[in-house]
Amino acid sequence: MTLIKNIRKSKKQPNFFIVGAARSGTTSLWNYLQQHPEIFMSGRHISEKEPSFFCNLTPPWAVKYCDFDAYINLFVEAEDQKALGEASVNYLISPESSNRIADQYSEARIIIILRQPVERAFSLYKYMCNLGVEWIAPFEKALRVEHERYNDNKFKHNNPFYYYGYLYFHSGLYAEQIERYFNVFSRKQIHIILFEDLKINPVETTQRVYDFLGVKKEFVPKITVLNQSKSPFSVFAQYFFKQISKKNFPDFLATKRIIRKTAQIAFDANLAFGRLRPFILKDTTRRKLLMDYRDNIRETGRLIGQNLDGWTTDC
Numbered sequence: 001m002t003l004i005k006n007i008r009k010s011k012k013q014p015n016f017f018i019v020g021a022a023r024s025g026t027t028s029l030w031n032y033l034q035q036h037p038e039i040f041m042s043g044r045h046i047s048e049k050e051p052s053f054f055c056n057l058t059p060p061w062a063v064k065y066c067d068f069d070a071y072i073n074l075f076v077e078a079e080d081q082k083a084l085g086e087a088s089v090n091y092l093i094s095p096e097s098s099n100r101i102a103d104q105y106s107e108a109r110i111i112i113i114l115r116q117p118v119e120r121a122f123s124l125y126k127y128m129c130n131l132g133v134e135w136i137a138p139f140e141k142a143l144r145v146e147h148e149r150y151n152d153n154k155f156k157h158n159n160p161f162y163y164y165g166y167l168y169f170h171s172g173l174y175a176e177q178i179e180r181y182f183n184v185f186s187r188k189q190i191h192i193i194l195f196e197d198l199k200i201n202p203v204e205t206t207q208r209v210y211d212f213l214g215v216k217k218e219f220v221p222k223i224t225v226l227n228q229s230k231s232p233f234s235v236f237a238q239y240f241f242k243q244i245s246k247k248n249f250p251d252f253l254a255t256k257r258i259i260r261k262t263a264q265i266a267f268d269a270n271l272a273f274g275r276l277r278p279f280i281l282k283d284t285t286r287r288k289l290l291m292d293y294r295d296n297i298r299e300t301g302r303l304i305g306q307n308l309d310g311w312t313t314d315c
Contacts, residue, residue, distance in 0.1 A: 011075075012084060013105070014085050015084055015109065016110070016213055017085060017086060018088075021112070021114060021120060021177075025193075030049050031226055032221040033083075037081070038083060038215035040077075049086065050090070051088060054096075054100040054104075056094065085111075098185075099184055110181055111193065112178065117293045121143075122279075125279075126229045128161070129238060129279075130229070130238070130271060132267060137235035138279075142166075160239075172293060172296075173296050175296050175299040191208075203221065231279040232273075233271075233277055237270050238271065241270060244260070
């Protein structure tokens with residue numbers, strides 16, 4: 001899609017982007033930022049916060065924003081706020097997004113949130129199982145299959161959800177992803193947050209973001225944890241019920257509404273019963289992933305100028 005260079009000046013446009021990583025607190029930060037009177041965030045509801053316009057692969061929830069005018073209209077209700085932004089976590093993992101954003105908004109400010117990659121990978125897996133779009137269990141098997149999915153062009157364009165959501169390990173290789181932004185934006189335009197800081201000191205961490213965006217940093221947001229991880233009792237059952245609930249039954253099938261409603265009830269019940277058998281990350285899996293991530297963690301720390309040795313501790 002060719003980006004429109006000559007935007008009418010009357011159109012309100014974003015001047016900052018939360019670009020990821022997924023499952024690192026982006027939804028919570030989105031919530032804290034939209035509370036500030038000098039900040040406008042796209043989407044009044046969580047489901048609308050990720051337009052993903054600058055991704056070549058369009059997530060199913062963002063198809064309606066593929067058109068540039070539709071995307072820009074997300075900001076039409078902005079008034080006199082200084083900072084206008086959006087939060088699409090796939091901008092970090094998608095190789096093309098950094099250049100596409102820079103081509104359109106070279107002066108934009110970029111916010112990146114990073115989480116210990118092993119914990120983030122496991123959280124992403126649980127999230128995908130929760131949604132009913134992952135059918136492989138346990139986590140270890142999904143990691144083994146990831147290599148096949150990663151190199152499968154057919155799967156990339158034809159899967160139950162969104163390709164990058166299935167890259168549990170690969171999406172945690174932050175160094176290359178961050179470097180893409182460093183290559184097209186100046187360092188002063190990029191603000192990097194650690195998930196751990198946002199979790200432990202949410203107000204202070206958010207106020208530093210306010211300062212970065214040039215709005216009053218003294219504002220105190222109401223702290224609410226959003227989008228917490230859950231896990232279903234049965235991974236495959238969750239996937240099965242999801243497929244049934246969205247299946248296009250023939251119009252002449254009088255029971256189609258009953259089937260869909262029953263599938264949705266079963267879907268919700270399977271998720272509720274998941275509390276009886278929560279997913280647990282095995283110590284052996286954690287140690288292996290730590291070894292696989294170790295060099296990338298060190299390179300990431302070097303790039304962002306922070307000591308990330310705490311991420312490599314086998315805990």
